Amino acid sequence: MARHHHHAYVWLGHGDVLVKPGDAHRRPGHPEFRSAQVMPLECADWLLKPASRIEGTFYEPAEGAGWYCGRLVEYAELFAGSSYVVVPSAERCEGSGQYVETVRILSAGEDRVGGWWVSGDRFLSLNLIACSPHRVRPQYQCPLR
Template sequence: MTGPHHHAYVWLGSGDVLVKPGDAHRRPGHKEFASAQVMPLECADWLLKPADRIEATFEEPKEAADWYDAQLDHYVELFVGSYPPRPLYEETVRALSAGEDRVGGWWVSGGRFLSLNLIACSPHRVRPDLACPLR
């Protein structure tokens, strides 16, 4: 990938893993960071994870927004007693077109946490020093 794009990441796991004890394993300097299946503390740090963690890559904001909506539909049964808060589609497209991330995280059934992420790449607005994991 050479131009601006977004990488998609999903994490669904036990909430206990988020704080296992503390959060050092979710920080890039920790020895377990690269292999830890849990989401990183900072959204941009997804780009430091191995490339095989990427669920999909999108050059077009509308395609990325479609993926995000489809993921919410896919996991809807986990939102016991309520529907997931869904950002307006047009707002998601606007944010992605501006090179922003779209990140959502929710506590869901069974004490689990669901994290859906579209992370801007090449460059990331806040962390332009991060290289694309596909290069």
């Protein structure tokens, strides 16, 4: 069995795509599921998407947390005027609340998932999905094998 790790995924798209009409294309049984660029309904189902969708793979929780906080910083301008997410500064990402919480979650072998409505009626989804095995879907194979 492969060493436990997390795969990183990002989706940023218009909210209308999430409900195109309905959510069948976001479920694994749908013929468009693997090619649909939208995020799946269930977090673990990211592991069923093509490996090309993986933005990074992290074996150490601190590395995954750095990626997660880095994406929050990268997309910070999209949160402008929002009070529902605390975006760490680029200089203080490590040690921020987002970073510390992400390390805790990844260390427990859980998924770290964030999703926010952002400017332009878009939705941003940041995901670190546990792999080898996934706690909820242990039957899912690693997309990189």
